[in-house]
Amino acid sequence: MTALHPTGRAMAIGDEQGLLQIYQWTGHRFVLDWCCEIDFPIQEIIITDNDKLIVATIDQIKIWDAFT
Secondary structure, three states: OEEEOOOOOEEEEEOOOOEEEEEEEOOOOEEEEEEEEOOOOEEEEEEOOOOEEEEEEOOOEEEEEOOO
16 A cells, blocks of 8 residues: 655555555655554555545554654
């Protein structure tokens, strides 16, 4: 799963093993900002226009501030 911030300044990638990676746009490329291991396969990722990162698994929904 992948999600792109509406302005293009951040990207999130999640996989079936539950690894979530957040990348920030530096002006010329995306750079890994942080990553997190979630206990369940990631099914959906959304980055909202008010900078919320929403990650859904089969068991839970997690919400973060995408930039802090």
